[in-house]
Amino acid sequence: MNELYRSKGLSSALSYRDPKAAFRFLEAAFGFKPLFVILDANDELVHGEMTFGDSVVMIGCEWTDDHRSPSSIDGKNTQSVHVQLAEGEDIDAHCAHARAAGASILMEPATQFYGERTYRAKDPEGHFWTIGVILQRMTPEQWDAVSGLTTRERLD
Structure with missing residues (x-):
């Protein structure tokens, strides 16, 4: 497994309804490299990280009412x-x-x-x-x- 701990810097964390599909899409569409995934007892992705150059993007599920995919909130984005x-x-x-x-x-x-x-x-x-x-x-x-x-x- 690659280096799991990030150095000083910024990372984005995005919530998805279907984080497994998002993880696969980001690899296929933009060329992000899987770093690791954490799965729950039902084999659902609860947290994943991908690299692009020296950067990391975190992919997760909709884990609270305040962490939603744009598809769950009429397409709205704040970033x-x-x-x-x-x-x-x-x-x-x-x-x-x-x-x-x-x-x-x-x-x-x-x-x-x-x-x-x-x-x-x-x-x-x-x-x-x-x-x-x-x-x-x-x-x-x-x-x-x-x-x-x-x-x-x-x-x-």
Whole structure:
């Protein structure tokens, strides 16, 4: 079994009605790698973890009234997950693969003002995913000039 303990950083945890199907979908559609699953006495997935690069996403069931899949709450989301591909990866092929595996593509791959190419997808239970790859490394001054926005390190 791979390293089970995470180093300092962030992880997302998502609730699903059918966490087994979600676990399989995320591997097939986005290329996440299974790390481990914890099953209950009825062989139901209660917690699973998957890796993507140095990141971890946790997959679980709807374990309280406050932990619900978007499919259980009229498709509402309070977050989306961003997946960063390695520079040079083919995001158009990644999108086509995700679509073929059952992802709903909400936004086709498009180049953004900050030098990334991104697409947006929705998994079968309604979680939103943005996938991006760096095409051109730009400075904040360069992307501000293109976008008309202002980038600073801090609010104050």
